[in-house]
Amino acid sequence: MLDYIVVGLGLSGLAISRNLEKRNKQFVVFEDSSQRSSLVAGGLFNPVILKRFTLAWNAHEHMKTAIPFYKEMEEHLQAKIVYPIEIYRKFYSAEEQNNWFAAADKPLLSEFLDTNLVKKINACIPSEFSFGRVRQTGIVDTDVLLNEYRNYLNKEGKIKFERFEYNKLQIKPDSVEYNGISAKQIIFCEGFGMQQNPFFNYLPLRGNKGEYLTIYSEELQLQEAVKSSVFIIPLGNNLYKVGATYNSKDKDPRPSKEARHELEEKLLKLISCKYEVLDQSAGIRPASNDRKPIVGRHPKHQNLYCCNGFGSRGILISPMVSAQLIELIEDQIPLPAEIDLHRFNKKHFPA
Numbered sequence: 001m002l003d004y005i006v007v008g009l010g011l012s013g014l015a016i017s018r019n020l021e022k023r024n025k026q027f028v029v030f031e032d033s034s035q036r037s038s039l040v041a042g043g044l045f046n047p048v049i050l051k052r053f054t055l056a057w058n059a060h061e062h063m064k065t066a067i068p069f070y071k072e073m074e075e076h077l078q079a080k081i082v083y084p085i086e087i088y089r090k091f092y093s094a095e096e097q098n099n100w101f102a103a104a105d106k107p108l109l110s111e112f113l114d115t116n117l118v119k120k121i122n123a124c125i126p127s128e129f130s131f132g133r134v135r136q137t138g139i140v141d142t143d144v145l146l147n148e149y150r151n152y153l154n155k156e157g158k159i160k161f162e163r164f165e166y167n168k169l170q171i172k173p174d175s176v177e178y179n180g181i182s183a184k185q186i187i188f189c190e191g192f193g194m195q196q197n198p199f200f201n202y203l204p205l206r207g208n209k210g211e212y213l214t215i216y217s218e219e220l221q222l223q224e225a226v227k228s229s230v231f232i233i234p235l236g237n238n239l240y241k242v243g244a245t246y247n248s249k250d251k252d253p254r255p256s257k258e259a260r261h262e263l264e265e266k267l268l269k270l271i272s273c274k275y276e277v278l279d280q281s282a283g284i285r286p287a288s289n290d291r292k293p294i295v296g297r298h299p300k301h302q303n304l305y306c307c308n309g310f311g312s313r314g315i316l317i318s319p320m321v322s323a324q325l326i327e328l329i330e331d332q333i334p335l336p337a338e339i340d341l342h343r344f345n346k347k348h349f350p351a
C-alpha cells in the first residue's frame with residue numbers, strides 16, 4: 001500500500017510531493033494538464049504589496065522557507081530555477097513617494113524598501129516621478145521547475161499523466177482505493193480544478209483569471225522588473241512578460257482579446273519604444289474569499305486532504321503551507337487556524 005495519492009502537480013502538488021520524498025513516503029501523483037496557473041505564472045517573489053506598500057501576509061516567514069526550498073530544488077533537479085531580479089515601482093505622484101518613505105520607516109518593511117529613490121531607470125520608460133526599489137526579490141522559473149520535476153517523477157514511476165476521476169475513489173476507514181491503487185491518504189492539489197471535486201467543492205474557492213503577453217523589443221534593454229499598472233518582467237534575449245490581468249468573472253481558460261487590449265493599452269502608457277507581441281498566456285488563480293490558503297483534513301473523511309487557495313502568491317506561500325499540511329498528517333501538529341479549512345465548517349458542516 002502507498003502512503004499517499006497526490007492529485008495535481010502545480011506549485012502546491014510539487015511542494016507536497018517534494019516534502020513526501022524527503023520523508024521517504026511512497027506516493028503517486030495524477031496530473032492531467034487541465035489547469036495552467038503555476039505554468040503561466042510570472043514567477044515573481046516579492047514580499048511587498050506594491051499597491052499600498054504593505055507587507056504581504058506572513059511574508060517574512062514565507063520568504064525564509066520558500067527561497068531555500070527552490071534553491072534545494074535547483075540542486076535536486078540540476079537545473080537553474082531561481083533568478084534574483086530587482087523590482088522597481090514607478091510612482092505617479094509626490095504623495096506616493098511620501099507614502100513609500102512612511103512605509104520604509106516601519107520595522108517590518110524597512111529591510112525591503114530602498115529609500116534611495118531612482119530618478120530614471122531606462123530610456124524607454126519616461127516618468128515625471130521617481131522609482132522605488134524593492135529588495136530581496138526574484139523570479140522562480142515555474143516552467144522549468146514543474147517540467148523538470150514532472151520528468152524526474154516520471155523516471156521514478158511516481159506520476160501518471162491522466163485525469164483523476166473522482167467517482168472512482170473508494171473511501172475506506174483507514175485508506176483510499178483508486179483504480180487498483182491503495183493508499184493511506186489522498187491530498188488534492190488541483191488549484192481552480194477543485195471546483196470539480198465533489199469532496200471539497202463546498203469550499204469558497206473562486207477563480208481569478210490572469211493573462212500575460214510575451215513581447216519582443218530590441219530597444220527596451222531592461223534588466224529589472226518594473227511595476228506600474230502592469231509588470232514588465234525581463235526574460236532575456238529581448239523578451240519580456242507583460243501583465244498580469246485580474247478577472248474574477250471570465251473562467252474560460254483560453255487567452256482573450258479583452259486582456260490583450262487591456263495589457264497593450266497599459267504598456268503603451270508605460271514604454272516609449274517599439275515592441276512586438278509574440279504570445280499570450282492565461283491561467284486561473286485559485287483564490288479564496290478571505291485571501292488565505294485553504295488547507296487541511298476533510299471534516300467527515302479523515303484520510304482526505306486538500307492544499308489550495310494560494311491566489312496570486314503561490315511562489316512564496318506553497319512551500320511553507322504544504323510543509324504545515326504534511327506536519328499535520330505525519331506529526332499531528334495542528335494547522336494555524338487562519339489557513340485551516342475547518343474555518344468554513346460552521347456553514348457547511350454544522351455540529
Ligand SMILES: Cc1cc2nc3c(=O)[nH]c(=O)nc-3n(C[C@H](O)[C@H](O)[C@H](O)COP(=O)(O)OP(=O)(O)OC[C@H]3O[C@@H](n4cnc5c(N)ncnc54)[C@H](O)[C@@H]3O)c2cc1C
Nearest residue numbers: 008010011012034035038042043044164191193210314315
Ligand atoms: C497569469 C498569472 C500570473 C501569476 N503570477 C504569479 C507570480 O508572479 N508570483 C506568484 O507567487 N504567483 C503568481 N500567480 C499565482 C500562482 O500561479 C498560483 O498561486 C499557483 O499557481 C497555484 O498553484 P496550485 O498548484 O494550487 O494550482 P495550479 O497551478 O492550478 O495546479 C493544479 C494542478 O492540478 C491539475 N489537476 C486539476 N484537476 C486535476 C484532476 N482531476 N486530475 C489530475 N490533475 C488535475 C492541473 O492540471 C494543475 O496542473 C500567477 C497566476 C497567474 C494565472
